[in-house]
Amino acid sequence: MxxxxxxxxxxxxxxxxxxxxxxxxxxxxxxxxxxxxxxxxxxxxxxxxxxxxxxxxxxxxxxxxxxxxxxINALRLEYAEKLIQEHPELQIKVVALESGFSNVRTFYRLFWEKNGVTPSEYKEKL
Known part of the structure; x- marks a missing residue:
């Protein structure tokens, strides 16, 4: 042009x-x-x-x-990762709900796809 x-x-x-x-x-x-x-x-x-x-x-x-x-899910996952890091005492279901996911299975699947580990495994590695 x-x-x-x-x-x-x-x-x-x-x-x-x-x-x-x-x-x-x-x-x-x-x-x-x-x-x-x-x-x-x-x-x-x-x-x-x-x-x-x-x-x-x-x-x-x-x-x-x-x-x-x-x-939106990318923003929620970023928030969830921060929640897990800052509040490791929280149950994963609570993290999922607090991060805006209405379905815990969806949270687990998307978390796995992004990080290659489950939220629980991510938490254990901290």
Missing amino acids: PEDAPWAAKVESDDQRDRELFERLHHTIVERQLFLDPNFSRDTFMELGLLNRNKAARLLKLYAGTNLSGY
Whole structure:
């Protein structure tokens, strides 16, 4: 694309605005720990950024590299790891629920996929 093309600046400007929007949304979700709500949904995400479904999906894919479920679960797993490290006395089921997972099996499966060990094994290695 020629650099002096009239649409080139608009594309760069739109990309920058999209990145800033995603970063604001991410900051809000992390700061307010909205990911801990087991009912966090696509609608919640769309309302936060005043986005339509397609734009929300595009932003997540582009800047988080995944869909909403993958993005939220990654934040929950990070939180769960921190909980296990800071509060090893907590039962794994409590960690799962406190991290926003409504299904303990899903928590175990995703934890294993990310870390290659179960949450209990992770805890033992601390």
